[in-house]
Amino acid sequence: MPAPINSFKAALTSGTPLIGCWIGLANAYTSEIAATAQFDWLLVDGEHAPNDLRSILEQVRVIEGSGSTPVARLPIGETWMIKQYLDAGVQNILVPMVESGDQARELVRAVQYPPRGVRGVGSALARASRFAAIPDYLKTADEQICLLVQVENRLGLEALDDILATDVDGVFVGPSDLAADMGHIGDAGHPDVIEAVLDAIRRIVAAGKPAGILSLDPVMQRKCLDLGATFVATDIDVTLFAKAIRAAAADGLSLLPDQVASGIAQTGAASKYLQQLCKHWSHKAQVTFDETQGSVSFPDGNRVTLSAGDTSLTVIAATRARGDLARWQQVIEAHLARFAFREEFRIDWSG
Structure with a gap:
């Protein structure tokens, strides 16, 4: 054989x-x-x-x-x-x-x-x-x-x-x-x-x-x-x-609600800061904006929506269910504060 x-x-x-x-x-x-x-x-x-x-x-x-x-x-x-x-x-x-x-x-x-x-x-x-x-x-x-x-x-x-x-x-x-x-x-x-x-x-x-x-x-x-x-x-x-x-985990986690925090900053240059932030992130995220409204969405699920009024800037920060919302809030505020260096800029995140 x-x-x-x-x-x-x-x-x-x-x-x-x-x-x-x-x-x-x-x-x-x-x-x-x-x-x-x-x-x-x-x-x-x-x-x-x-x-x-x-x-x-x-x-x-x-x-x-x-x-x-x-x-x-x-x-x-x-x-x-x-x-x-x-x-x-x-x-x-x-x-x-x-x-x-x-x-x-x-x-x-x-x-x-x-x-x-x-x-x-x-x-x-x-x-x-x-x-x-x-x-x-x-x-x-x-x-x-x-x-x-x-x-x-x-x-x-x-x-x-x-x-x-x-x-x-x-x-x-x-x-x-x-x-x-x-x-x-x-x-x-x-x-x-x-x-x-x-x-x-x-x-x-x-x-x-x-x-x-x-x-x-x-x-x-x-x-x-x-x-x-x-x-x-x-x-x-x-x-x-x-x-x-990884896809299965993403699908499963998508069933859970996003984390959301909203805040307001008192400023007379809200429109200017909104546009600066959107332009700054436009090369790495999906961005849409005009003089009064803006939105930024990153591939990792971090998002921010901005609304500019005459005397205030409204900011809504969001992450996916397991995102680090607190860290994302800090990143948004730090960037805006950099643009607003001529004034004392602070976001009141109490909503």
């Missing part, structure tokens, strides 16, 4: 586009939930998520029982670590920060048994061989291992042709680290970064290798697929959960 057929590798080899998701919550329960979504593949991240081999194995197990294929990203491409992942039964691995053809060749040797490679022979102890229940595992395992390497800086791009000349099974382009290395940290959508990524995808596809990428931008996803990328991750469980739980 041979090693289990790697359908993920077979699909990549045939050019079938596969859509995946990054899994970084480092928890088998949430990974099992993700597996119900039926992505083609799920990448369990050992580089930037708080995973170790045991937690990765737990997640690989639950994903294997679904219709999705598990892929594991190692923290680093060390031969001893690759051996442990493979013996644990992970057939698809992604190695980060590959920068040369020589490095890629060493990684290929690390996933193959002698005489072609240097993978240690310990299959009798290994989950990969079902603990010696697969008698032909040692002779058939090499062909079922899928080695994906990640090119994510300028060195890697410069060495891309050499990397593509090796027996790696696919090349994944990392836009975020590439952006940082190109001087655009935090801006993977910078035109120079996009151009470099798309050029790399073209070169990978032209070399006959599967090309992959993680991008949350639907436009970029479409461009990469149109260029022939075949393993594309379109989302991340961490960001999906963070967005959803």
Whole structure:
């Protein structure tokens, strides 16, 4: 009986586009939930998520029982670590920060048994061989291992042709680290970064290798697929959960009443101060005003409405249910007092 057929590798080899998701919550329960979504593949991240081999194995197990294929990203491409992942039964691995053809060749040797490679022979102890229940595992395992390497800086791009000349099974382009290395940290959508990524995808596809990428931008996803990328991750469980739980909290808190305080300042320059305050905040908030009425609304929910009379300025301050109303009142009064430095300005917040 041979090693289990790697359908993920077979699909990549045939050019079938596969859509995946990054899994970084480092928890088998949430990974099992993700597996119900039926992505083609799920990448369990050992580089930037708080995973170790045991937690990765737990997640690989639950994903294997679904219709999705598990892929594991190692923290680093060390031969001893690759051996442990493979013996644990992970057939698809992604190695980060590959920068040369020589490095890629060493990684290929690390996933193959002698005489072609240097993978240690310990299959009798290994989950990969079902603990010696697969008698032909040692002779058939090499062909079922899928080695994906990640090119994510300028060195890697410069060495891309050499990397593509090796027996790696696919090349994944990392836009975020590439952006940082190109001087655009935090801006993977910078035109120079996009151009470099798309050029790399073209070169990978032209070399006959599967090309992959993680991008949350639907436009970029479409461009990469149109260029022939075949393993594309379109989302991340961490960001999906963070967005959803924050939106749920905002929806729930919106059911509660806003906090409101009103006050009056005695001044003969009410219209002037109203307009100054609105103009001052117009670059960071939604503002409308004329000589007698003004309103300012910030994205965090802090709002102020102002009404100018001949001898007084009426101020209504509001925050969301869990806002810091007292602090917001202080901010409004401090700004108005700055404009009214020629007089003793004070808001009576008693209403």
